Amino acid sequence: MAKKKETTNKAKAVDFSKYIRWFWILFASGILAFILLFLLASWGALGEMPDHTRLENPETNLATEIISSDGKTLGKFYFNDNRTPVGYENLPKHLVDALIATEDIRFYDHSGIDGRGTLRAIFKAGTGGGASTISQQLAKQLFTDQVSKNRIERALQKVREWIIAIRLERQYTKEEIIAQYFNIYDFGNNGDGIRSASRIYFGKEPQDLDLKESAMLVGMFKNSSLYNPRRNPVGVKNRRNVVLAQLHKYEFISEEVKDSLQATELDLNYTPESHREGIATYFREYLRSFMKDWANDKKNRKPDGSKYDLYRDGLKVFTTIDSRMQTHAEKAVELHMPRLQAEFDNQNTPKRNPTAPFLELDKSEIDKLLRDGMRRGERWRILKKQGKSDKEIEASFYEPLEMTVFKWIDGKPGEVDTIMKPIDSMRYYKSFLRPGMMSMDPQTGHVKAWVGGMDYRHFKYDMVKQGKRQVGSTFKPFVYATAIDQLQISPCDSFPRSPITIEAEKYGNPEPWTVENDNGNYSGVQTLKDALATSTNTVTARLMNEIGPQPVVEMAKKLGVEQEILPVPAIALGTPDISVYEMVAAYSTFANKGVYNRPVMVTRIEDKNGTVLYQFTPESKDVLSEEVAYVTVNLMEGVTQGGSGTRLRTKGYDKWRAEYREIITGYPYEFSNPIAGKTGTTQNHSDGWFMGMVPNLVTGVWVGAEDRAAHFKTITYGQGASMALPIWGLYMKACYADESLNVSKDEFEKPSELSINVDCSVVSKNDQPEDTDLEDDIEDFSDF
Structure with missing residues (x-):
């Protein structure tokens, strides 16, 4: 019995050892399988594994960053990954x-x-x-x-x-x-x-x-x-x-x-952060085009010969735009434009103007204008791409649709949802006045602020560089500068206001050109300084008759105007279409002692590792002598001392309500420092300009509608001093308030040798203008 029990225990012991053996086999197999699984995974058998190079440089899309001159991010370019x-x-x-x-x-x-x-x-x-x-x-x-x-x-x-x-x-x-x-x-x-x-x-x-x-x-x-x-x-x-x-x-x-x-x-x-929002949206869109051209240039390739991708390669673009000045510029536009628009809308109600927003156009002319607008628009292009016929596309403009449109809301850019026919939305958008503004350091060519419109989401056409409009009297300094350069005349020299007729046949115009003054004043004489300050057309025409249009055209070209200008006498009064960009560059030459600096927007481009890929090279040239440039600036100082820019000096008027002063921050301006400038108003008051300069900052402002047929009825509001000058004033007040910007309040530097007399303090009373209409302008503007 005992022997049988012993045999059973041995059997049990043998069976247990078998289980232990299998346990270790399975355990070892599991460990080996686990190790094999990791090995297979590391070899890529379970899916692609990154090699050492990819671990060192993971593939991630990096946005291109746009950096301001003061180190702020203005925006980015990216597709999906910002x-x-x-x-x-x-x-x-x-x-x-x-x-x-x-x-x-x-x-x-x-x-x-x-x-x-x-x-x-x-x-x-x-x-x-x-x-x-x-x-x-x-x-x-x-x-x-x-x-x-x-x-x-x-x-x-x-x-x-x-x-x-x-x-x-x-x-x-x-x-x-x-x-x-x-x-x-x-x-x-x-x-x-x-x-x-x-x-x-x-x-x-x-x-x-x-x-x-x-x-x-x-x-x-x-x-x-x-x-x-x-x-x-x-x-x-x-x-x-x-x-x-x-x-x-x-x-x-x-x-x-x-x-x-x-x-x-x-x-x-x-x-x-999107392409349509934030600050400097119009500048960023210009920069996108600049960067595409740069990337397409074969000189700017990656080491492997491929092109840089603006949206994925993490480039850093260092620009000249100052985020503070850009913000001040956009705020100035935002303060002025809704007030100006409100007055424009008030004058263009259906009762007051049945053809609103257009003036001097009959129904057939308006219909043609709108049809032409249809064919230039994005809607036409998209439907045409879809295979629609012209008749079908045109019919679609008369079908009501849900849409979101721009609107000034409580003085700020906003949007409203509405139902409107596309043809009506076209007329609606053509009723808006639009701004264009650029600010530049004349000594370096660095562009500090760029405002191509008031809302990029709804008005994508850039009125700084793309838009070119008649410049009116802002062209006159080019005539004066040419005359000073050729004839060595002084701002104190006097000319008669009387009408003048120029025989223009030799310029390709069979009809003689008779010039009149807007204010109808032809009596007496004026100094050149007073004539420019009050934009006396007949005096400018006399200068043009003396020097001829071709030298003026050549002067404008040397000053940086890129547009073709016909050499005809009428250019003296500002008939050419020129962009804000070109005008600011040209005026900067006067402020920079006659040296033209090509506007600079990008100082350098770096790759994601900080390697410099592009460094700008200054482009400058001597256009005028320092003396001629200074005398021209001195002439333009008269505009803000006794001409259409005098309101920049004002301390306010009794008619202005106290609550109005609170609403429009910065009115009046009360500048006391030296300022040179020129207002400009075109035919039918379609375009308002103001070009303003201090020694280290030149700024140009244009205001007008998309179509010249949409404009103020009278000069009260339809002049550069009412449309554009307030934006300049508000902008400069903000820049001066920001002391970190160091915007100059000094006098323009006088050449060490100046042979042309600029001191007109001894000019006789009879030589002074009898009436500048300034008081009338001030009274008209006081309710604005």
Whole structure:
């Protein structure tokens, strides 16, 4: 009996050892399979794996950044990824702490895989929190698919993420991994990467984020689509508070700080970054064309011979635009244009003007104008591309549609949803007065501000460089400068106001040209200084008759005017169509002692690594002697001392209501420093100009409608002094208030040798103008 029991125990012992053997076989097989799985994954058998080169240079689309002269980001060029990377040193500590506390508290202790977190996730089936480290999440963002179809695929993807995470840990420091993770994540609303996200949601750079803002952005890592602060502010606040709780849990912040911040609102400062929004939109569109031309030039190729991609290669474009001056310029437009538009609309009600917004046009002329507009428009181009016939396209303009249109709302650019026929929307948009404005440092050629319109979303045509309009009396300084250069005449020399007829046959015009003065005053004589100040046409015509039109055309060309100008006497009164861009460059030559500087908008271009790809080369040339330039400037100073620009000196009028002064900040201007300038008004009051200069800043402003047939009925509002000069005045007041800009209040520098007399203090009373109509202008303008 005992022997039988002993045999049974031995049998049991043998059977147990067999199980142990199989256990170790299976365990070893599992380890080998696990190792084989990792090897296969690392060899790429489970899907493409990044090599050393890709790990060193991950493929991410980087937006091209446009940087102002004062170091601010004006905007970006991108297709889908609005991404501009920042270094770890530009991330605030509390932002990094929030990420560590929320996503990977043992980040600094592991080498890519958190073993404890992984085991916890396995044994708790994911209910105890995720196991992905920051390194794994970065690997997923950079190198693996974002969504897997099933659990097996997800498991295999997880293996790839582990391997890539380990490689990333070997390739980069912990700080570099954190920076990459912040830079790669899509925070929604074009917030690709932490820099775009902080600018879009809070209007600031990452290093300027406060603790609760950092907590909100880190909270979005869980799911930026779900936790979108614009669509789900309550959920985002709750998620932010979870991040703050994690910071307290791991003793990054005190309980008091946590409680106080959890009670606050999100306090967003939503600042969208798109091609149609932000500041300097018209300049940025010009810059896009500039950059495309630069990239297409074979001299500007990558080392491998390929072209730079404006939307993906992360270029940095350093511009001359000053963000402060650009903001002042746009604000000046925003202050003046709605008031001017309100008066224009008041004068063009259907009762007062049945053909509104057009004047002097009959129905057939208006119909032709609108039909021509149809064929030039985007709607016609799109429908034509779809194969529609001309008759079908034209008919579509008379079918009511839902649309969003521009409107001044409480003095600011806005939009309203409406139902309107496209043909009616065309007439509606043609009723708007539009501005064009450019400001430039004459000594360097650097363009400081560029306002091509009042709202790029609805008025895309740039009135700085694309638009060319009649310049009116702003052309007269070119005539005066040519006459001074050729005849050595003085601003104090007198000429009769009497009418003059020029026999123009030799200029290709069979009819003689008789010149009249707008104010009908032909008595007595005027000094050149007074004649330019009051825009006396007959005096300018006399100068033209003395020197001939060809030298004036040549002078305009040397001053930078690119347009072809017919050499006929009538150009003396400003018949040529010229852009604001050309006019500012030309006037800058006078302020720069006769030296023309080609306008500069881009100073350099760098690639994403900071390598300089382009450095601008100044282009300048001597056009006038320093003496002639100074005398011309002295003449134009008379415009603001006793002519149409005198209102820049005013201290206000009794008729102006106190509440009106509060509404229009900056009126009146009360400038006391030297200012040279010239107003311009074209035929039928279609265009209003003001060119204004101080020693280190020249600014040109144009205002008018898209079509010349839309204009003010009288000169009261339809003159440069009413349409354009106020924008210049408001802009300059803001620039002077900002002392960091160092805009000059000094006198224009006088040449050491000046042979032409500019001191007209001894001119007799009989030589002075009898009536400049200035008081009438002031009274008319006082209700505006």
